[in-house]
Amino acid sequence: MSTATDDPARMTLVEAADAVRARRISSRELTEASLKRIERRQPALNCFIAVDRDEALAAADGADAAVKAGRSLGLLHGVPLAHKDMYYRAGRVSTCGSKIRKDFRPSHTATVLERLDAAGALQVGTLNMSEFAFGPTGHNAHFGPARNPWNPAHITGGSSSGSGSAVGGRLVHGALGSDTGGSIRLPAAACGVVGIKATHGRVSRHGAMGISFSMDCVGPLARTARDCARLLAIIAGHDPKDPTSSRRPVPDYEAATVSPSVKGLKIGVPRNYFYDHATAEVKALLDQSLAVYRGQGAEIVEVTLPDHERLSDLASVLSTSEGATLHAAWLRERPGDYGAQVRARIQVGLAYPAVRYLEAAQVRAELMRRFVETVFGACDLLHAPVFAMPIPTIAETDMQDSQGFQRLIASLTHATRTINYLGLPSISVPAGFTRNGLPTAFQLVGRPFAEVRLFRAAALYEDATRWIDRMPPE
Amino acid sequence: MIDKHFIKTLAATQGVKLDDAAAERLAGALRSASDALAPLSSHSLFDTEPTSFTQALEALGDVDGN
Numbered sequence: 346m347s348t349a350t351d352d353p354a355r356m357t358l359v360e361a362a363d364a365v366r367a368r369r370i371s372s373r374e375l376t377e378a379s380l381k382r383i384e385r386r387q388p389a390l391n392c393f394i395a396v397d398r399d400e401a402l403a404a405a406d407g408a409d410a411a412v413k414a415g416r417s418l419g420l421l422h423g424v425p426l427a428h429k430d431m432y433y434r435a436g437r438v439s440t441c442g443s444k445i446r447k448d449f450r451p452s453h454t455a456t457v458l459e460r461l462d463a464a465g466a467l468q469v470g471t472l473n474m475s476e477f478a479f480g481p482t483g484h485n486a487h488f489g490p491a492r493n494p495w496n497p498a499h500i501t502g503g504s505s506s507g508s509g510s511a512v513g514g515r516l517v518h519g520a521l522g523s524d525t526g527g528s529i530r531l532p533a534a535a536c537g538v539v540g541i542k543a544t545h546g547r548v549s550r551h552g553a554m555g556i557s558f559s560m561d562c563v564g565p566l567a568r569t570a571r572d573c574a575r576l577l578a579i580i581a582g583h584d585p586k587d588p589t590s591s592r593r594p595v596p597d598y599e600a601a602t603v604s605p606s607v608k609g610l611k612i613g614v615p616r617n618y619f620y621d622h623a624t625a626e627v628k629a630l631l632d633q634s635l636a637v638y639r640g641q642g643a644e645i646v647e648v649t650l651p652d653h654e655r656l657s658d659l660a661s662v663l664s665t666s667e668g669a670t671l672h673a674a675w676l677r678e679r680p681g682d683y684g685a686q687v688r689a690r691i692q693v694g695l696a697y698p699a700v701r702y703l704e705a706a707q708v709r710a711e712l713m714r715r716f717v718e719t720v721f722g723a724c725d726l727l728h729a730p731v732f733a734m735p736i737p738t739i740a741e742t743d744m745q746d747s748q749g750f751q752r753l754i755a756s757l758t759h760a761t762r763t764i765n766y767l768g769l770p771s772i773s774v775p776a777g778f779t780r781n782g783l784p785t786a787f788q789l790v791g792r793p794f795a796e797v798r799l800f801r802a803a804a805l806y807e808d809a810t811r812w813i814d815r816m817p818p819e
Numbered sequence: 820m821i822d823k824h825f826i827k828t829l830a831a832t833q834g835v836k837l838d839d840a841a842a843e844r845l846a847g848a849l850r851s852a853s854d855a856l857a858p859l860s861s862h863s864l865f866d867t868e869p870t871s872f873t874q875a876l877e878a879l880g881d882v883d884g885n
Contacts, residue, residue: 544880546873559872591877658855661848677834689841695830696845701852706869708859713872717879751844768876794880 353378355816358424358518358572359599365412365423372408372423372467376401379425379469382516386819392491392501392510394430394440396470401425404467411465420575422465428521429505430471431478431554432458441554442474442504444487444682445675455552456587457521457563457580464579469517472507476687478523478556479668480504481531481757482742486684490739494536494817495783499736502531502757508566509536513784514817519567519576525556525664527731527761529564530773534731534786537775537817539573539803540566544794545768546591548577549584555671557664558589559706560765569813570772570803574598577796593794601797602804608642610802612789613724618653619760623733626779631730631787634776637809638728638802648723651715653763657755659712660766662697662705669694689746690754713767717792726802727790730760731773736783764790772799775812784812821846821853 353361353375364370380398387393408423431441433451440447458468473491475483483506484490491506493499494514501510505522509532512520522529524542533540541564548563555561565576581595614635620628635645669676672691680688720727733756742757744750764771771790779785791799807813823842826849830837837845 545876589873593877593880652859655855655859658852662852662856665848673833673835680835689844692830692835692837692841693845693848695833695835695837696826696849697852698829701849701856703869704856704859704864705852706872707864707867708856709869710867710872710875712859714875714879746841748840751848768872792879792881793876798881 354515357568359575361518362421362424366418372405376405376425379517386514386516389497390492390510390514391489392473392507394471394473394488401467401469419465424518425467425469426519427470427472427511427517429474429508432521433552434458442476442485453552456549456584460580472511474506475504476684478504479687479690481754498738499783500739500742502535504528505532509533512538512566519565519572522566524562524564525560526765527758530731530761530788533566533773535736537784538566538568539570541573541772543796544770546589547581549587549590551584551586557667559663570800570807571602574602574800596797598796598800601801605801605805607638607802607805610643611724612638612643612645613648613727615729616647616649618650619729623730627733627785630777630785634787646724648720651719652712656763656766659705660762662702665694666697666702685746686750716767721792729788731786731788735779735781770796770799772803774803774806777812821849
């Protein structure tokens with residue numbers, strides 16, 4: 346369903362791209378509107394690390410000239426985006442949200458940025474993030490926390506904190522995030538937008554700062570499932586520069602979001618693990634979302650997840666061992682240049698002996714196979730919380746490395762991190778608001794490479810509820 | 820025994836100094852991971868290559884992503 350409008354801030358990414366192609370709006374008008382909103386909202390939201398005003402306007406003028414000249418236009422022609430500040434662009438500073446890399450200028454450009462450039466997208470700046478992408482809240486000791494567009498006293502979720510805030514605040518039409526333990530889905534859920542972590546290997550990671558070779562995933566956040574489908578279709582696919590990227594062809598994700606249906610679809614609700622810490626309020630909202638699916642012809646079935654209670658620990662063994670490896674030299678030589686909590690989290694990887702690390706990697710395939718056969722033998726998609734509680738405030742979660750911070754992190758990533766260990770695709774879908782006025786969401790998890798099914802079910806729910814039409818207050 | 824002294828020694832072999840609180844925390848993480856792995860790693864891992872994970876993802880994947 347389209348909600349085309351002349352107000353650029355209300356346009357979805359697809360509506361904005363279509364309006365440029367149809368000459369209903371120029372790229373300069375879109376970009377100026379984006380820059381004005383950034384100027385107005387950045388003091389409250391702190392979602393940008395850098396804004397490239399002049400470069401963006403020059404690129405917009407180039408895009409408009411191409412439209413006038415009748416040149417072939419890409420699917421994102423002239424549309425302003427911004428990305429988590431960990432995607433390298435040759436010669437441009439990429440801080441990775443850190444003090445250590447505050448002046449780092451990479452010599453190469455990330456494949457995902459090259460693909461977005463080729464599709465005609467503009468980049469208006471770089472976005473705030475948790476330091477080195479460690480942290481599910483959005484706190485950052487060096488740049489300050491990004492703030493939630495629905496209430497700046499509350500967290501954005503992390504680590505793609507600026508991506509959630511900038512898209513949720515309607516400052517840009519879409520953004521790249523990255524997800525090692527929930528870092529796309531958590532900010533998408535907290536900021537009321539859609540975010541997808543695709544199957545491990547679906548998107549190239551060349552030129553993206555790494556945390557964990559085994560679990561890092563690159564993906565988009567945008568207002569709608571259709572927006573995310575378009576972005577994912579552009580960035581997905583094999584990349585010779587990333588030997589871990591899949592050679593599977595990329596399906597037409599966007600087509601799945603047009604006139605979607607869930608008739609006959611079996612949606613699984615987990616009997617164990619995912620609702621362990623869920624509040625009654627969040628559970629009630631998620632039950633309502635299941636009722637919507639049931640009303641649209643889906644069958645809701647209960648499923649028991651095998652082995653799930655162990656997966657969070659195994660995910661930690663992989664991600665922190667690999668993270669500590671990447672950071673080993675700086676941990677030795679510049680420990681004081683990390684924020685206290687980030688240093689404490691990376692240090693965890695120093696504790697795991699190599700045999701434990703390899704065991705966690707060895708059992709991964711078998712645990713994933715067991716999960717897929719058990720869960721997706723009984724249903725087509727798994728429906729689960731993202732955050733189990735209403736979105737907390739920045740003050741409530743500002744724990745540095747004090748006692749209890751590990752419990753906080755484990756609690757916030759309880760529903761997301763295990764999916765990274767399993768390598769499965771998952772999309773976070775806005776599902777209304779809790780009493781504190783902040784968004785909540787559910788995630789849909791599919792078998793490997795089932796992104797089309799995720800997009801179809803997410804788009805159906807959007808069309809049925811239109812939560813996505815709500816604008817945050819200013 | 821997995822305690823702060825063990826963890827401090829382990830970190831020192833990697834050139835990193837830890838204070839007592841950090842070493843206690845890391846010991847807890849290692850104990851928790853060991854508990855999680857114990858029942859899983861006691862069988863059938865001998866012929867398992869870690870890289871089989873990506874092959875398994877491909878093998879179990881939807882044919883058309885649908």
